[in-house]
Amino acid sequence: MTASLRALRALALLAGFCLMGVALLAVLIAADWVLLTRPFVTQSxxxxxxxxxxxxxxxxxxxxxxxxxxxxxTRWPSSPPPGGLHGRLRTTRTRRRPNEWR
Incomplete structure (x- = not known):
């Protein structure tokens, strides 16, 4: 698949996601409108x-x-820099790497 087809697919998926959200909101608004404007039904x-x-x-x-x-x-929560714990563990390890891998 070429890069232009992948870009077109990504754009279609993004547009489809937005259209799906708009369609769901339209259904919710239509349901409210039908409920609120039906004069022949006594509304509780x-x-x-x-x-x-x-x-x-x-x-x-x-x-x-x-x-x-x-x-x-995006704002990431404050956290230690990557490799903080790994770096401490790497310096405190006591095992040696084997001379020869089997």
Missing amino acids: VHLVLSVVVATGALAVPILRGMFAFRGSP
Whole structure:
């Protein structure tokens, strides 16, 4: 597979991920709209409130996933530099490497 085809596939996957998120949000909004605008059904305040809260709870992870890699660069938690523990273990080992590998 050539590099241009791989780039095209990556772009299609990225666009598909964003479109899937938009489609899921549209379904959630449509469900809320249908629930809130149906005049021939008696609406219970408890039912409407619970569905709207559930929709909001489902929309938050979708939006966080859509915007996860946009914005500021990733901030890694403060941690010791790589090889800190490994370097200490490497200097304190007592075994020798064998002269000849079998």
